Amino acid sequence: MKSAVVLLPGLNRDRDMIAALTKISGKAPVTVWQTDTEIPEVDLIAIPGGFSFGDYLRCGAIAARMPVLRAVAEKAAKGVQVVGVCNGFQILVEAGLLPGALMRNTSLKFVCREVKLEIANANTAFTRNYSAGQVIRCPVAHHDGNYFADPDTLKRIEGEGQVVFRYAEGTNPNGSVNDIAGIINDKGNVLGLMPHPENLIEAAHGGEDGRALFESALGLSKAA
Amino acid sequence: MPVIKARVTVTLKNGVLDPQGKAIEHALDGLGFGGVGSVRQGKVFDVEIEGADKAKAEADLNAMCEKLLANTVIENYSVTLI
Numbered sequence: 001m002k003s004a005v006v007l008l009p010g011l012n013r014d015r016d017m018i019a020a021l022t023k024i025s026g027k028a029p030v031t032v033w034q035t036d037t038e039i040p041e042v043d044l045i046a047i048p049g050g051f052s053f054g055d056y057l058r059c060g061a062i063a064a065r066m067p068v069l070r071a072v073a074e075k076a077a078k079g080v081q082v083v084g085v086c087n088g089f090q091i092l093v094e095a096g097l098l099p100g101a102l103m104r105n106t107s108l109k110f111v112c113r114e115v116k117l118e119i120a121n122a123n124t125a126f127t128r129n130y131s132a133g134q135v136i137r138c139p140v141a142h143h144d145g146n147y148f149a150d151p152d153t154l155k156r157i158e159g160e161g162q163v164v165f166r167y168a169e170g171t172n173p174n175g176s177v178n179d180i181a182g183i184i185n186d187k188g189n190v191l192g193l194m195p196h197p198e199n200l201i202e203a204a205h206g207g208e209d210g211r212a213l214f215e216s217a218l219g220l221s222k223a224a
Numbered sequence: 225m226p227v228i229k230a231r232v233t234v235t236l237k238n239g240v241l242d243p244q245g246k247a248i249e250h251a252l253d254g255l256g257f258g259g260v261g262s263v264r265q266g267k268v269f270d271v272e273i274e275g276a277d278k279a280k281a282e283a284d285l286n287a288m289c290e291k292l293l294a295n296t297v298i299e300n301y302s303v304t305l306i
Contacts, residue, residue, distance in 0.1 A: 058295055065292060094295065101297040106243045148240060148298060175243070 001218040002042040003029040006072065008063045011050030011087060013196065020198035021046065024214045034066040039075055044217050047072070049086030049141070049196060059102060059144045060090030069095050081125055081217050082190045086142055089182070089192030098185055098192045099157060100149035105142070106175030112141040117181055117195060118168035121161045124184055126191045129212035129222040135168045136209035138195035145194040147176040147183075157183055165193050191217075226276040230285055234294045234301045235266035269293055278305055 003021045007014055014031075021029045021044075029046070032039050039045060053062035063069065069091065076082050076097055084092040092098045105111060114137055122132040130136070149157065154177065157163055165182030172179045174194070182193025197210025212222060236242050242264050249263040271288075273281045285303040294301040 057292070061292065061295070093297075099297075101295055103241070103298065104243050106241070108243050108247055146241075146243075150239075150297070175241070 001025055001044065001220070002027065002040075003044040003046060003218065004039055004042040005029045005031050006034075006045065006047045006068055006088075007031050008034045008050075008052040008066065008068070008091075010052040010054055011048050013049035013086065013198070016196070016198050017046050017048040017085070020201050020210075020214060021218075024201065024211060024220070025218050032068055032071070034063070034068050037067045037071055039068070039071045043081060043219070045072055045075060045080060045082045047082070047084040047088030047091055048198075049088055052087055052091065055144070058094065060087055060092075060094040063087075063091045064094035064096075073097060076185075076190050079187070079189055083126065083213075083217060084190075084192040085196055085198060086140075086145075086194055089194055090144065092190060092192045097190050098183055099153050099162075100147055100183070102144050102194070103146040103148050104144050105146050105173065107173075110141075110143040111145075111173040112139075113173065114139050115171040115173055115181075115195060116168040118166045119164070120166045121164045121184070123161070124164055124188055124191070124216075126184070126213055126217045127164055129216040137200065137207055138197055138210055139199050140173050140195045142174070142194055145174040145176065147174075147180040147194075149177065154178065160186060162186065164191060165195070225274050228273045228275060228278060228281045229306045230271045230273065230281065231304045231306055232269040232271060232285060232289060232293055232301060233266060233304070234269070234289070234299050236264055237298055237300055240298045281305065 119130040167179040200210040245263045245265045289301040
C-alpha cells in the first residue's frame with residue numbers, strides 16, 4: 001500500500017509520520033510540498049502535526065488555502081483515504097473537509113500528556129483493527145484541540161457514527177464537546193484526530209496502541 | 225492610485241465558548257473593575273485596497289471574510305469602509 005505525507009512550513013511531526021508509515025507499511029511514503037498541485041496515486045494521504053504557518057490567523061487556516069490542500073480535496077472526493085493528526089486535523093476542518101472547528105483549550109494551556117481514547121466507532125477504514133468500546137493510550141500535544149460544532153452538526157455527526165475517537169476515563173485535555181477526539185467525514189474516507197497515534201507504534205515508544213490505526217488504513221491485518 | 229481603507233471585525237458567534245474572553249473577564253475583575261458582565265475576544269483587520277470602486281471593495285472584503293479572514297463555523301464578521 002502506498003502513502004503520501006503532506007509537508008508544509010511549520011509542521012514538526014512530519015518525520016514521526018514518515019517513520020511510522022515506513023515502519024508499518026514497509027515502504028517510505030512519498031512527500032508532497034505545499035505548492036504541489038498533484039498528489040501521486042496513493043492509498044493513504046497523511047497530514048502531520050505541528051504549527052503550519054506559525055498558527056497565524058487560526059490554526060491550520062493558511063495551510064488549508066494552499067494548493068496542496070486543493071489536491072488533497074480532489075483525492076478525497078475520489079475516495080482516497082486521508083488522515084490528519086493534530087495540526088493536520090485543524091487543517092482538514094479549516095479546509096471544510098471535516099465539519100466543526102478546533103478552538104483554544106478551555107484551560108488556555110498547551111497540553112502535552114498521555115490520554116485514554118475510546119474507539120467510538122470501530123466500523124471505519126481507520127479503526128477496523130480495533131474493537132468498539134476499546135480504550136487505548138495515546139499522547140496529545142496541542143493548544144487548540146477543543147472541538148466545537150453547532151448543535152445541528154453535532155447531532156448529525158453523533159447520529160451518523162462520525163465520532164470515531166473520544167477521550168475516556170476523564171482524560172479530556174481540552175474541553176472538547178462530548179469528549180470528541182477524532183471524527184470522520186460522512187463518506188468515511190477522511191479522518192481527523194487531535195492525539196498522535198504515530199507516536200505510539202512500537203516498544204521503543206512505550207507501547208503500540210496507535211499502530212492499528214495505520215494498519216487499518218493501509219489494509220494490513222492486525223499485527224500478531 | 226487612490227486607496228480605500230476598511231476595517232474588518234471578526235467576533236465569535238453567540239453560544240461559542242470563549243475561554244480567552246473568560247480569562248480576560250476574570251483578570252479585569254482582579255484589577256478591581258467591578259460590574260464587568262462579560263468579555264468576548266475578537267479580531268480586527270485594517271485593510272487597504274487600491275482603487276476607488278467602493279462597491280467592488282466591499283464585495284471583495286466580504287469574499288475575503290468568507291474565504292479566509294473568518295471561520296464562519298464559529299465567527300461572525302462585519303466590514304466597514306473608513
